[in-house]
Amino acid sequence: MKIGVVVGSDSDLPVLERAFVVWDQYEVPYEVDIISAHRSPEFATEYAATAAERGISVIVAAAGLAAHLPGVIAANTVLPVIGLPIGGGPLKGADALYSIVQMPPGIPVATVGIDNATNAAYLALHILALGDERVRRLLVEYRSSLPEKIVAKNKELRERGLAGFIE
Template identity: 55%
Template sequence: MTQPKVGIVMGSDSDLPVMRDTTEVLEQLGVEYEIVISSAHRVPEKTAQYAQSAEERRIEVIIAAAGGAAHLPGVIAALTCLPVIGVPIKTSTLGGVDSLYSIVQMPRGIPVATVAINGAKNAGILAAQIIGVKDPAVREKVRSFKQELAGAVAEKDKKLQELGVTAYLEQMNK
C-alpha cells in the first residue's frame, strides 16, 4: 500500500456523510488518503499531533471539515506548513454560514483554502490538483475528469437543442 497523500480530518462523525464525497473523488482520481476524526475543541492535543506529524507521514495536503465554530481547519493550518483546505459543514442553526465564516476569515499569515458549504467534492478535486502540480499521473486524471464534466454538459445541451425546453423539463422530472 502506498502512503496517503491527502489527510482528511473531521471534527465529528456527523461530518462523514458530507466528506464521503471527498473520499469518492479521491478514489476516482487515484489519490491515496487517510481519514480521522479529531476535534480542535474536544481533543486539541490529538489535533495538534495530527497536524504536526502530517509531513512525516508524507501527507501533502490536508482537508479539514467542521461545522459551527469551525476552528479545526485554522488550527491545523496554524500547526503545519502544508496546504489546508477547509470544508464548512452545513449546520441546523445558521445553515453553515457560521462554519463558512469561521473557516474563511483566517488571520493574515494562516491561510486556509475554503470551498463552499458542504463542498467536499471540490475539496477533493482541489487537493488532487495541488498534488498534480508535481505528480503528472494525478494531473492527467484530473484533466480527464474535467473533460468528462465538459462532455456531460455538451450532451445535455445537445439534448436540450433536440427536445426544446418543455420536453427537456418533462424528461428531467420523470
Template identity: 50%
Template sequence: MRIAIVAGSKSDKEIMDAAKEVLDEFGIDHKEFITSAHRSPNLTKEVAQIIDREFDAAIVIAGLSAALPGVIAAYTHKPVLGVPVASDLLGLDALFSIAQMPRGIPVATFGIGKKGAKNAALFALRILSLKNPDLLKKLKDRAEKEEEELRKLNDM
C-alpha cells in the first residue's frame, strides 16, 4: 500500500505534512512530489505516470487555479484526492477549480488546507481498507478512541 502526496509548490509543505502525519499514524508508505501543472507540465505527466504504476492513490494539493489534481487525474486511473490551498481568494478559487472537474476526470475534493489534507489521507485509507481488513480495524479502533475521548470530556 502506497500513497503519493503531490503539491504544486514547496510552500505547501505544511499541508503535505498534515497528510503525512495521518499516513504515518497508520504505517502507510508514502512519497512526496512537487510539480506544477503550469510551470512543469512534462514533470507533472511523469509524476502522474509514476502514480499510475506504483501507487494506490494520490493526495494532490493545489492553490490558485488548482489545475494540478485534474492533470494528475487525466493521466492515471488511481483515485485522486484534491486538497485546495488558501490564497488571495481564501482558497475558494482552488476549491471551485478542483470541485468542477469535467465529466470523465473525477477528483474527490476535500476542505481547504491542513484539515482537508488530513481528511484526504483518512479517505485514502478508507479506500485502501476495502481490501485490507487490518487497516479497516485500525480505522475503526481510531474512531472508537476518538469517541471515548469525547465521552470522558462529558463524564460518560
C-alpha cells in the first residue's frame, strides 16, 4: 500500500510538506509527481489509469486556481482521490476549493480545506487503515492522545494567564 501524490505545479510542494511529515511518522510510503491537468493532460490520464498497478491505494491531488487535476485523476481511476485545494491567486484558494468539491455524480473527489495538507494526510491514512491493521492501530493511538494534549494546553493557559500564554 502506497500513497500517490500529484501536484499541479512545483510551487505547490511546500504546502505538502506537512503531509510528508505525517506519512514519514507513520512509515507509510508515498510517491510524488508533478502533473498538470492543463499542460500535460495525457500524462495525468496515464498516471491515474496505471496508479493501482504501481501499488498506489489512494491519491492526494493538490492544485490551485482552476484546480482540475483532482477531477481529471478521479475520472481516470476508481482509487480514492483526495483533493487538496492550494491557496493563492486573487481568490486565495476559494476557486480551487469549488473546482475540486463540485464534481459530477459518479466521479467523487474527497476534499479537505484550503492548504490543509495535514487533514489530507490523515484522510489518506484512514483510507489505508481499512486494509492495514498497523496503520489503524497507530491512528487509534494518535486519536487517544488528542484529549491529553488539549488538557495540557489548558493547564498551561491557566497557569501562565492569557497574556503570558500568547506571548
